[in-house]
Amino acid sequence: MTEEKQPLLDHYQHRPGSSGRASALHPKCPGCRVAHLRDKNAPVPFKLLVLLGFVILANALPIAVVYPFLYFMIEDLHVAKRKEDIGYYAGWIGSSLMIGRMLTGVLWGVIADRYGRRKVMVCGILSVVVFNTLFGLSTSLWMALLTRFLLGGFNGMLGTVKAYASEICSEQHQTISMSMVSTMWGFGLIIGPAMGGYLAQATDFSNFSSSVISCEFFFSSLQPAIKYPNIFKSGSLFARFPYLLQALGVLVFALIALVMCFYLPETLHKDHTSLEIDEEDTGKDPISVESDTKEKQSESIFRNWGFISSTMVYCLWSLHDIAYTEIFSLWAVSGRSYGGLGFTSSNVGEVLAISGLSMLLFQLTLFPIFAKWLGPIRLTRVPTLVAIPILTAYPFFSKLHGNSLWAILLIASITKLILGQATFTGSFILINNSVKQAQRGAANGFSLSIVSLFKAIGPAGGGSVFAWCQTRQHTWLLPGDHLVFFFLNFFALLTALMTCKPFLPSSTAHPILE
Incomplete structure (x- = not known):
């Protein structure tokens, strides 16, 4: 072995969590060369x-x-x-x-x-x-x-x-x-x-x-x-x-x-086929052990309930989020006689810009603290539940005017955007925790395909509901825009329910050991 590779080998053999076996390191494997980034410390x-x-x-x-x-x-x-x-x-x-x-x-x-x-x-x-x-x-x-x-x-x-x-x-x-x-x-x-x-x-x-x-x-x-x-x-x-x-x-x-x-x-780990041998496999034929291990790792992601349920959480919230993005603009620019705010497009742009910058600041400063405290499952569940009363209050904003309207609307919009990004972050972690590294590309690719379908449905569904609600301003049950935000709340509640047992297994809170 060359002098260049020996220090690297020593590092992997003695790093925290390493098995100490030479088979754990493959100097030509790019995944092995950056594996130290995943060390506990x-x-x-x-x-x-x-x-x-x-x-x-x-x-x-x-x-x-x-x-x-x-x-x-x-x-x-x-x-x-x-x-x-x-x-x-x-x-x-x-x-x-x-x-x-x-x-x-x-x-x-x-x-x-x-x-x-x-x-x-x-x-x-x-x-x-x-x-x-x-x-x-x-x-x-x-x-x-x-x-x-x-x-x-x-x-x-x-x-x-x-x-x-x-x-x-x-x-x-x-x-x-x-x-x-x-x-x-x-x-x-x-x-x-x-x-x-x-x-x-x-x-x-x-x-x-x-x-x-x-x-x-x-x-x-x-x-x-x-x-x-x-x-x-x-x-x-x-x-x-x-x-x-x-x-x-x-x-x-x-x-x-x-x-x-x-x-x-x-x-990505590649350029080698040597696999770590479990203690229970000691004494077995190495070829058969390698074959069995590969078979375990190649189990279909579609039979992985943790992955399927995590993907559904991601898809439901994506549908909610993109429908909210469209409905918020339509509601804000619609006339007050229709329950809207009578905003101009520039007013909506100002609200979104301030909300986006506030969200970015929160995500880079306070968010990691809250995420560590809640854990990935509650990080996905809690924001969806908190968003429900906020969305319920939106139709009543048309009763406000001037600075009070802007203050309340900005607080609600900033909070909603922060909650939305927190839920997305939690769902990303759940999806990656539910599969091994060798399957993460395919798993995230599949979730991306499915969520694209939901994102195509969201704007069409949200726009249709909004247009229909404009014609029922005086009904006694959920008149006008109240029904629009009830539609959004339904999918927020559905997302929260999907994070509970038996839908989402608790094992997704931690990544699968590889």
Whole structure:
């Protein structure tokens, strides 16, 4: 053995929790080389988490950056015969990414388990570089649909990132790593629309009496050639492709994240077949022991009840969360005669921006303390229960005005966002705890595919319920928006129930020993 490898071998043979057997170390295995990060006394790898956080941010931006200009993009493509049909086509573009991600999530998980986590992350960032940029160059509805679909299909890194985050930290630090995943993902979904909105800032919606006119003015001002005629001349690149500027903004983030991917070490164990031998296997034929162990590790994740129940918790809360995101904006901008707040789009943007920054600050400071105190199961259950009375109070906010309305609404919105991210973090930990490392890529890929289906259902269901409730303002049982938030509370309660026995086994509170 070379002099370089001997110190590494000594480290693994004598590190806390090591069996001390030479078979536990394979110097050529990338997973073994970073296994010390999972030691009980290992510090939090903040450098790796910062790099991973930027990769997650670059992955989340292309999902949300389209929302501010999607309405006008459909109008500019001349596919809708009536303005009432614009939302229909916009919905198809919005859901095409989720459909692509749903179809390939499991495949990318299997690839991550076989070829490595970092390779899947690199492919995911490359898909953002290529397909999101092509989306900015779209000149037809079919090109827009196809590029968004391919972006979702070739980007399966979210599940892989969650598996990776659990593999670079010890058990006691998993809440920090998973919090980084959920926080940066949520933050990306907030600042994504802000990137588009920044190009159209300084539009005063209060000067418009008609919300429809103000929205059309807002969307049209997103076009750089219209807003900045002195910079982007007629016939220039951005005049021909008015949605390319947002795509190039995301491209910059993606290229930086692509470089950061190569500074992230691989965590997948490979390049060896030697397996640790249990005490009960001592004296058995090594070949038969290896065969039996591999068979145990290859047990189907679909027969793992802990994994299935953890995935259902994740899916139910995702449906609730994305429906809330859509309903909150619709409710806030609807008139007070319909139980809304009469806000402008800029008012909603201010609430979401303040809530997002507050959530980020809380997640990076106080959240690890609460997560360690509650544990992963209660971390998932308690926030869903606390969210119910908050959502129940939302319809009564229309009785408030002025500073009191803003103060109460901001407190409620910030609290709801913090609770939502806490539940996501807990569900991520439960999913990774329920399977072994060799299955985490496939497990997270499968959960990503299923949750994409729920996220496609959430906006459609939430929007339909909201539209229906606008027609029943004076019924005696759950009138108007009271029924909308009852709909959200139903799925919050269902999520909480799924974290209780017999649905969720207590074994998911701790990772499976490998």
